[in-house]
Amino acid sequence: MSTGFILLVVVIALFVFGVVIFNQLVALRARHVNAFSQIDVQLQRRHELIPNLVEIARTYLEHERETLVAVTEARDTASACRREAAASPSDPARVGALASAEGALGSAMGRLNLVMEAYPELVADERMSELHAELASTENRVGFARQAYSDAVMRYNTACEQFPAVVVAALCRFRPGVFFEIDDLAHRAAVRVSFA
Amino acid sequence: MPSDFFGRQDRARAGSRILIAGLVLALIAMAVAVHVAVTGVSLLMGGSASLLEPNLSATLAIGLVWLTVAFGAFFRWLDVRAGGAALARGFGAVPVVAGTEDARLRTLTAVIAEMAVAASCPEPDAFFLARDSGINAFVVGHPDRPALAVSRGAVERLERDELRAVVAHEIAHVVQGDLALNMRMLVVLGGLLALDEVGRTVNGPGSAPGEPMQVHPGMLVGWPLRALGGIGWFGASVIRAALSRRREFLADATAVQYCRQPFALATALAAIRDADPALATPPGQVREIAHLCFSIARPSTWYRRILSSHPPLQARIDALDPHMDLKRRKRASPEQKSSPENVSGGMIGASPVALTVENPVSTFVVSDRIVLLVPKGSDCLAALCALFAGDEAIERSAYVGALRFAFDERLADRVEMLLPLLKGELDGDRLGLVEHVTTVLRETVTHENRGRILLRIERLLLASGALDICRYSTLQLLRRKLDVEFPLLEQIVGVDRVDDERTDRRKTRTFDEMAGEFALLLSLMVESSGAADDILDREFAQLLRCYTTTILPRRRKSEPGIVVELEQAFQTLYVQPESVRRAFVQHCVEIMQADGHIARAERTLLTLFAASLDCADLAVDGIARAGSRRGDGLRNAA
Numbered sequence: 075m076s077t078g079f080i081l082l083v084v085v086i087a088l089f090v091f092g093v094v095i096f097n098q099l100v101a102l103r104a105r106h107v108n109a110f111s112q113i114d115v116q117l118q119r120r121h122e123l124i125p126n127l128v129e130i131a132r133t134y135l136e137h138e139r140e141t142l143v144a145v146t147e148a149r150d151t152a153s154a155c156r157r158e159a160a161a162s163p164s165d166p167a168r169v170g171a172l173a174s175a176e177g178a179l180g181s182a183m184g185r186l187n188l189v190m191e192a193y194p195e196l197v198a199d200e201r202m203s204e205l206h207a208e209l210a211s212t213e214n215r216v217g218f219a220r221q222a223y224s225d226a227v228m229r230y231n232t233a234c235e236q237f238p239a240v241v242v243a244a245l246c247r248f249r250p251g252v253f254f255e256i257d258d259l260a261h262r263a264a265v266r267v268s269f270a
Numbered sequence: 271m272p273s274d275f276f277g278r279q280d281r282a283r284a285g286s287r288i289l290i291a292g293l294v295l296a297l298i299a300m301a302v303a304v305h306v307a308v309t310g311v312s313l314l315m316g317g318s319a320s321l322l323e324p325n326l327s328a329t330l331a332i333g334l335v336w337l338t339v340a341f342g343a344f345f346r347w348l349d350v351r352a353g354g355a356a357l358a359r360g361f362g363a364v365p366v367v368a369g370t371e372d373a374r375l376r377t378l379t380a381v382i383a384e385m386a387v388a389a390s391c392p393e394p395d396a397f398f399l400a401r402d403s404g405i406n407a408f409v410v411g412h413p414d415r416p417a418l419a420v421s422r423g424a425v426e427r428l429e430r431d432e433l434r435a436v437v438a439h440e441i442a443h444v445v446q447g448d449l450a451l452n453m454r455m456l457v458v459l460g461g462l463l464a465l466d467e468v469g470r471t472v473n474g475p476g477s478a479p480g481e482p483m484q485v486h487p488g489m490l491v492g493w494p495l496r497a498l499g500g501i502g503w504f505g506a507s508v509i510r511a512a513l514s515r516r517r518e519f520l521a522d523a524t525a526v527q528y529c530r531q532p533f534a535l536a537t538a539l540a541a542i543r544d545a546d547p548a549l550a551t552p553p554g555q556v557r558e559i560a561h562l563c564f565s566i567a568r569p570s571t572w573y574r575r576i577l578s579s580h581p582p583l584q585a586r587i588d589a590l591d592p593h594m595d596l597k598r599r600k601r602a603s604p605e606q607k608s609s610p611e612n613v614s615g616g617m618i619g620a621s622p623v624a625l626t627v628e629n630p631v632s633t634f635v636v637s638d639r640i641v642l643l644v645p646k647g648s649d650c651l652a653a654l655c656a657l658f659a660g661d662e663a664i665e666r667s668a669y670v671g672a673l674r675f676a677f678d679e680r681l682a683d684r685v686e687m688l689l690p691l692l693k694g695e696l697d698g699d700r701l702g703l704v705e706h707v708t709t710v711l712r713e714t715v716t717h718e719n720r721g722r723i724l725l726r727i728e729r730l731l732l733a734s735g736a737l738d739i740c741r742y743s744t745l746q747l748l749r750r751k752l753d754v755e756f757p758l759l760e761q762i763v764g765v766d767r768v769d770d771e772r773t774d775r776r777k778t779r780t781f782d783e784m785a786g787e788f789a790l791l792l793s794l795m796v797e798s799s800g801a802a803d804d805i806l807d808r809e810f811a812q813l814l815r816c817y818t819t820t821i822l823p824r825r826r827k828s829e830p831g832i833v834v835e836l837e838q839a840f841q842t843l844y845v846q847p848e849s850v851r852r853a854f855v856q857h858c859v860e861i862m863q864a865d866g867h868i869a870r871a872e873r874t875l876l877t878l879f880a881a882s883l884d885c886a887d888l889a890v891d892g893i894a895r896a897g898s899r900r901g902d903g904l905r906n907a908a
Contacts, residue, residue, distance in 0.1 A: 218387045219387045225527065
């Protein structure tokens with residue numbers, strides 16, 4: 075066996091190895107992008123439910139127009155951010171904007187809930203309690219989708235940073251995934267759907 | 271992160287890989303066995319030239335064997351391939367329609383949707399086992415469209431979190447590929463079973479009992495086939511069961527990844543453990559899908575256990591949360607819960623799992639003398655400190671000096687003054703003294719300060735290296751009487767997380783399995799007699815031999831970290847059922863009586879130890895019996 079042949083074998087082996095790693099990274103990237111779309115689906119569901127809730131609340135809360143307007147506005151902003159972020163889930167700025175808009179929506183909803191607690195007949199409304207149960211479950215799903223996304227990002231980022239994948243990742247420009255975190259503590263604390 | 275579920279998943283996966291490799295090796299071994307058997311017979315009959323080159327008929331025979339296996343596997347595959355919905359209906363499950371009126375079923379569909387999102391997988395079809403009042407769940411069908419069935423008992427008796435954890439476990443089976451694995455396993459087993467079936471057919475109908483067995487040439491083929499099929503099937507079943515047990519741990523760890531609530535999963539498992547055993551799903555009923563169920567009744571015999579698809583419930587609970595029972599007790603009695611800030615000190619302050627006592631310890635009669643000697647709170651505090659003073663004069667003065675440093679002059683003076691006065695009580699009536707002191711202190715000192723005092727004493731004892739088993743038992747007893755949490759618990763939780771071997775101790779239930787704890791306590795008890803090292807070694811070995819065949823080293827109280835271990839051993843014992851605790855104390859009484867008399871130190875230790883485990887009466891009885899047998903011995907010792 076000549077040296078050239080051995081060299082050829084080594085090069086081919088390295089190439090195959092690189093391809094395997096590349097494919098793994100692609101799969102992980104696809105998985106975390108898909109996980110983001112899961113958040114998107116759940117957020118969309120949440121954004122669809124909120125107008126219904128506001129509509130029912132409007133009939134009871136005539137003097138709380140401001141709160142309702144705030145919720146509607148926050149919802150519209152969040153919805154717009156969601157569409158933008160869904161278009162490019164690896165853009166940290168857009169994901170950050172969405173996280174912040176979601177935080178604002180959460181605190182607006184929190185205020186609405188506080189206000190609603192003062193209106194017993196609204197609390198007793200059957201449609202309202204159904205909607206609330208649905209919204210609570212959707213909130214949970216948003217949470218779990220975020221958790222799944224974070225896990226997927228963690229796996230992808232870890233895979234990208236490990237040797238020898240880090241070489242392939244650098245060569246093929248795999249960018250690290252962005253965690254979806256609502257960093258404002260006030261926003262985080264305010265999300266509260268509870269009164270069924 | 272609630273726990274290291276990724277790490278546990280990796281370990282479980284590595285274990286299953288080994289087992290799958292084992293299965294493949296077993297199949298290869300079987301192929302070799304078939305080859306050798308057939309060519310061997312052919313050689314004997316003068317056919318083949320060698321083992322490696324079988325003649326045509328032998329090749330045909332080998333081919334026939336494998337054709338049988340292939341056919342058996344194919345038919346089994348046809349069975350298994352049927353959709354999950356059909357299979358689930360076969361087990362009596364009814365589909366849950368979306369938007370159902372039943373609130374509990376709505377919860378079920380909601381948690382299934384949540385967990386499917388968490389697992390990033392398609393939502394499985396929900397089914398309800400309306401007639402099954404036990405707590406169980408399973409997944410069946412094709413991995414692309416599985417059916418998830420949950421029993422009525424699970425829906426009715428579990429909290430939402432627990433139900434979610436159970437659903438997460440089942441979804442984890444789907445995501446980890448257990449459905450596909452189970453399908454392949456069943457196909458392999460079906461093929462092997464077919465060999466046995468064909469062998470049986472070739473053998474023809476068996477002869478009636480009493481009649482001579484009819485021998486015919488077909489048996490030459492039939493019996494080897496049955497033997498091959500039977501051995502292969504058994505081997506594959508054992509491996510399948512071992513694999514399945516591994517996968518249960520994997521599914522548990524993955525479920526925690528999805529729901530992030532190891533405690534909820536542990537309590538769901540505990541609900542099954544504590545439920546009526548009659549409600550547990552017997553393995554026979556769901557043999558085909560047993561290892562996709564949430565839990566299965568544990569067979570009682572060892573040979574059935576090696577074929578059991580599920581690990582013991584306790585092992586699964588311990589893997590999730592070794593302190594589940596303690597935490598649950600704590601949660602069950604919120605009125606006794608004290609906020610972490612109640613007791614100062616880093617160890618307690620940060621403890622997420624501080625333990626309180628829900629059953630007050632049985633009370634003891636307090637003599638008038640004690641009440642007269644230490645009437646007030648401050649005297650009682652001094653008396654409490656006096657409980658930890660040693661027997662020797664040097665030890666005592668060192669201890670009082672330490673008190674002077676840790677508390678204040680007046681207290682130390684009072685302790686110094688009380689020690690000679692309380693000599694009789696300290697020697698013979700510690701329980702009475704403890705009873706009185708704790709009653710007074712509970713009324714006069716706030717909960718927070720009681721915690722502070724005990725913590726400070728504990729630190730003082732730890733620092734001076736004086737925390738032996740006797741003082742330790744006293745501390746335990748005082749903590750329980752004063753309603754103060756166990757300060758060392760958090761430290762142990764930390765230790766448990768890094769040290770798997772130690773967590774294993776928590777699951778121990780039978781006396782024999784607690785040999786480690788027993789040996790530790792035993793060593794410290796033997797050491798309390800204060801004899802020379804070689805005598806202690808001999809005595810310990812002799813005693814240990816009476817109880818267990820395992821050789822365990824004698825532990826010394828000077829070993830580093832022994833206090834943590836002692837605390838752990840004590841906790842392990844303390845959470846055992848009363849019968850186990852009583853048995854343990856009974857053994858200790860027997861040990862103390864072994865040499866014919868109970869020395870004073872031993873007696874003190876025994877009563878304190880028994881009282882801190884809530885079995886004071888046993889020690890008192892034991893001592894009284896020993897006293898009546900050898901009254902003079904006891905008097906001399908006292």
